[in-house]
Amino acid sequence: MTLLSEMSEKTLDSLIERADELFKEGRCCPIKCGGRNPRFCGAIEEGIKVASFAVHDGEEPPVSGWHGAGNVFFSGCSAKCVFCQNWPISQENNGGIYSIDEFAAHIIKLLAKKVHNINLVTSDHYLGKVLRAFKQIRNEIRVPIVYNCNGAQTEELFKIILQISDIFLFDVKYVTNEAPRELCAIKNYADVVRKCLDMLLEKNIPWVEDDLGILQQGLIIRHLVLPNYIDNSLETMRVLNDYRERGLNFKIALMSQYFPAYKALDNPKLNRQLHKEEYAQVAELADEFGFDGWIQDLEEEVNDETTQD
Numbered sequence: 001m002t003l004l005s006e007m008s009e010k011t012l013d014s015l016i017e018r019a020d021e022l023f024k025e026g027r028c029c030p031i032k033c034g035g036r037n038p039r040f041c042g043a044i045e046e047g048i049k050v051a052s053f054a055v056h057d058g059e060e061p062p063v064s065g066w067h068g069a070g071n072v073f074f075s076g077c078s079a080k081c082v083f084c085q086n087w088p089i090s091q092e093n094n095g096g097i098y099s100i101d102e103f104a105a106h107i108i109k110l111l112a113k114k115v116h117n118i119n120l121v122t123s124d125h126y127l128g129k130v131l132r133a134f135k136q137i138r139n140e141i142r143v144p145i146v147y148n149c150n151g152a153q154t155e156e157l158f159k160i161i162l163q164i165s166d167i168f169l170f171d172v173k174y175v176t177n178e179a180p181r182e183l184c185a186i187k188n189y190a191d192v193v194r195k196c197l198d199m200l201l202e203k204n205i206p207w208v209e210d211d212l213g214i215l216q217q218g219l220i221i222r223h224l225v226l227p228n229y230i231d232n233s234l235e236t237m238r239v240l241n242d243y244r245e246r247g248l249n250f251k252i253a254l255m256s257q258y259f260p261a262y263k264a265l266d267n268p269k270l271n272r273q274l275h276k277e278e279y280a281q282v283a284e285l286a287d288e289f290g291f292d293g294w295i296q297d298l299e300e301e302v303n304d305e306t307t308q309d
């Protein structure tokens with residue numbers, strides 16, 4: 001059973017209404033654009049802009065399984081991180097425009113490929129429309145909904161997200177104030193992400209795999225280590241350990257796959273790959289805390305173009 005399948009029509013309708021309202025008022029991310037056009041994140045008013053609907057085998061093993069995750073890569077993002085590895089989609093807003101009916105039809109096509117889940121990648125600005133599409137086909141969605149997000153969700157939107165998402169692929173990018181001030185449009189990211197972590201702690205999603213090891217419920221916290229921002233990464237490990245000691249149930253995905261892209265190419269601090277010693281400090285601290293999950297190997301990743309989204 002998934003949260004969506006168990007939800008009453010009335011609750012789903014009220015979540016749709018609330019998500020639509022937040023979009024209309026431009027309060028669906030911490031930027032709070034006020035609904036002015038063009039939207040800061042690149043969201044369009046009519047329809048949903050999507051870069052691709054894809055079977056994806058690059059997520060963590062219990063998420064991709066052997067049939068793959070059913071990824072939906074939404075166009076646009078309000079965080080505008082200068083190093084964004086997916087910048088053609090998130091910043092250039094590349095993608096096609098789909099009506100709600102067309103979007104629903106693409107989800108059905110993904111499901112026909114036997115994907116293990118529907119993985120919504122950066123969907124905050126289209127949440128109301130996505131839920132409308134899900135409402136049309138909810139009897140056919142028998143797999144978990146994955147919310148794959150940048151970690152900077154407003155409290156109002158996150159309340160909705162927590163009610164529909166069985167699995168989180170949740171980024172914790174920055175916990176210090178200095179890093180987002182230099183790298184991200186959401187300057188108060190560190191405060192926002194802690195609020196989301198508080199809400200995740202309150203909900204405390206259990207880790208549930210089916211008999212074949214495919215994730216049905218759970219929280220995976222991802223952190224990408226950046227060159228020259230090792231203090232931010234070390235502090236992230238400490239903050240996550242603190243949440244774990246307070247009872248937060250999660251697995252970690254520590255990522256070494258950084259490569260200079262987008263505006264990082266002109267940024268003297270970010271225009272290089274990670275040094276082995278930098279990554280080792282963070283990986284050792286994660287090890288010391290005994291985090292369960294996936295810690296990428298730096299050497300392998302430097303020569304491996306596979307990325308997790």
Ligand code: SF4
Nearest residue numbers: 026028029033040041
């Ligand atoms: S997600 Fe986009 S539309 Fe929503 S408040 Fe942020 S910038 Fe505005």
